[in-house]
Amino acid sequence: MLVQLGWCVVGGLLAGAGAGISGDAATQIT
Structure with a gap:
């Protein structure tokens, strides 16, 4: 269980x- x-x-x-990471990449791309 542990x-x-x-x-x-x-x-x-x-x-x-x-x-x-995906969120940061999307923010930089857009």
Whole structure:
């Protein structure tokens, strides 16, 4: 259970970072 929770946190951080990078790129392009 702790392992699954850890993976969820890591996945969330990676997803958040990816969205942030994509958002910054879109802002610079437009």
